[in-house]
Amino acid sequence: MHIQKTGGRSRSGRRTGALAAALVAVSALTLSACGGGDKDTSGGSVADVSGGAPAEKSATVLDRPFEKPNLVLKDTQGRPYDLRERTKGKPTLIYFGYTHCPDVCPLTMSNIAVARKELPKADQDKLQVVFVTTDPERDTSAELAKWLPGAGDASFTGLTGDFPTIQAGARQIGISIDPPKKEKDGSVVSMHGAQVIAFSPKTDQGYVIFDDDTTAEEYEKDLPKIIKGENP
Secondary structure, X not given: OOOEOOOOOOOOOOOOHHHHHHHHHHOEOOOEEEOOOOOOOOOOOEOOOOOOOOOOOOEEEEEEEEEXXXXXXXXXXXOEEEHHHHOOOOOEEEEEEXXXXXXXXHHHHHHXXXXXXXXXXXXXXXXXXXXXXXXXXXXXXXXXXXXXXXXXXXXXXXXXXXXXXXXXXXXXXXXXXXXXXXXXXXXXXXEEOOOEEEEOOOOOEEEEEEOOOOOHHHHHHHHHHHHHXXXX
C-alpha cells in the first residue's frame, strides 16, 4: 500500500500480478494519501474482490457488488445532492479524493476526462463522474467548482459536506478515509482509498473497481461496457 503526502513525491508503482493476487486473497482496498512515502495502513475497509481480473486487465469485477452510498451532500453550487436519486439508472464512476492532492487525484480525474472525450456524444451524456472530497474543510463548493474543470471535466460532479457523513458514505463501498492531518512542517496528509468504483446503470450497484494507476487508454477501452452495464 502506498501513501502520498501534500508537497511530496508523485505516485509510484504499477499494478502487478502479485498485487492482483493479494487483492483477491485479502479482499481489501488500499489507502492512499497524496504526496508521501510508503506506510502500513492495516485495518482498512473490506471490499469483496474475489474473482478479480487478471493482471493485464485494468479493472477488477466484483463477485458481490456494493450498494450505492446513501449520501446527501452539497454540489459545486452549494445545493443538496442526493447521490442515489441523482445517479439512479445511470452509469456512474465515484472517486474520493481532494483538490490539494499533487498527483493521484488530479491524474485520476484527468485520465477519466480524456477517456470520456473519446466516447460518442450520447455516451458522454450518460456517464456520471462524481468526485467526493475527503478534505471538506478546504474543499468548499466554490473550491470544487474551480478545480474540477481543470483537473478533469466541467461535466464532473463535485460533492462536499461534513467529514463524518463523507467518511460513512465511503465506508459503504469499501473505501477507507481518515481525517486530514496537519504535519509539523505545515503539509497536510489526507489518507484515502484511491480506487474508482463503477456503478451499473442496470442495477445501480458498484461492480467494478479501477486501481489508481489505470490509464486513460484503459478507461477508454472499458467505459463503453460500463455505460452498457456490462463486465469490462
